[in-house]
Amino acid sequence: xxxxxxxxxDRITIQCPEVINLRLIALSFRAALTADESTQxxxxxxxxxxxxxxxxxxFAYGLQKDISAVAAAVDTSWSTGQxxxxxxxxxxxxxxxxxxxxxxxxxxxVLPYSPASxxxxxx
Numbered sequence: 001x002x003x004x005x006x007x008x009x010d011r012i013t014i015q016c017p018e019v020i021n022l023r024l025i026a027l028s029f030r031a032a033l034t035a036d037e038s039t040q041x042x043x044x045x046x047x048x049x050x051x052x053x054x055x056x057x058x059f060a061y062g063l064q065k066d067i068s069a070v071a072a073a074v075d076t077s078w079s080t081g082q083x084x085x086x087x088x089x090x091x092x093x094x095x096x097x098x099x100x101x102x103x104x105x106x107x108x109x110v111l112p113y114s115p116a117s118x119x120x121x122x123x
Contacts, residue, residue: 021053025048029044094106
């Protein structure tokens with residue numbers, strides 16, 4: 001933390017001392033996510049379910065509901081970020097063009113430009 005951030009954190013902890021425990025929970029969650037295996041994350045979930053913060057408890061139970069996917073995200077180096085980005089881009093283009101054009105214009109906006117090999121006369 002920078003000095004300015006530390007001063008702000010100190011002022012907040014004077015008004016609300018529970019923030020210290022919440023920060024420790026958040027830091028341990030970050031450590032569990034960056035660990036090489038999911039056992040640390042599973043331990044964090046078990047500890048968080050007994051937390052004094054209701055939102056943290058609900059979050060831990062939510063993670064536990066889909067523990068296989070969460071554990072796979074920690075255990076593997078695979079990411080769907082690129083795919084999700086392309087889906088988001090396509091949906092944004094479709095929203096912009098809603099009701100205005102047909103498939104050909106949508107195709108022209110989505111696919112990269114490649115000049116046609118058989119160029120005919122301009123319409």
